Amino acid sequence: MIRLIASDLDGTLLKNGAQALSPEVFELLPALRKKGIHFVAASGRQYANIRRLFAPLQDEISYVAENGSLCMHEGKMVASGQIDRDLANEIILAARRQPDCSLLYSSPEKCYVEKGNDRLYDHIKNHVHYDVELADDLTQLDALCLKVAICNFDGADRSFGYFREKYQDRIKIVTSGNIWFDFIAPNADKGTGLAAIASALEIRPEECMTFGDQYNDIEMLAFTPNSYAMDTCAKGVERYAAHQTSSVEEVIRTLL
Known part of the structure; x- marks a missing residue:
């Protein structure tokens, strides 16, 4: 018997770049x-951002945010990196x-973009709707570092190979959508x-x-x-899953 469902958002519940959940999701979750x-x-999104996406049901679900670097259940942190x-x-x-x-620095409370990076700041603040603050220099921040994310608007694959080769022995690096890849603590994943x-x-x-579509989902799929x-x-992500689907909602309906 299924007692828990965990789903990725971008590319899974949020399709084609959507920034709002479908009305059907808000019908299925209470059911x-x-x-x-x-x-x-x-x-891989920010905790505060995910909570806003699920309002008014935000207090009825749990969260694996920042690709597992901040995990919240009943308002309490149960895992972090x-x-x-x-x-x-x-x-x-x-x-x-x-x-x-372009660089994004994530802390438990907010994320930071360096001053002068207007395109990324606009994308994060006005398109993705994160709690974001401009910083003079990310290397001088006092905030705890949950995640460093790199955005390449021309495609993450243009830069991912270089950083994977350089850092894969020292930190976990995962793709997190078409234009993002994330550096997260070795003990953190979904x-x-x-x-x-x-x-x-x-x-x-x-x-x-579980449901997912990217390499930041594989540990959750294998769970x-x-x-x-x-x-x-x-x-290649399909190798980590038992099944494939075109719709999370369609599978959920079979349980009701």
């Missing part, structure tokens, strides 16, 4: 709750030397965050169902035998 099925939103500041600063300096790489929430609820992996990769997933 799941009535059947005793808990919902977890699992995303931090990046060593020296390593974060090294990545920031390396990204500055690469063409077309699967670890989901496991912490499932443990708090005394739910076994075989009682969970349970009831996993679905989206038909539009990044090449």
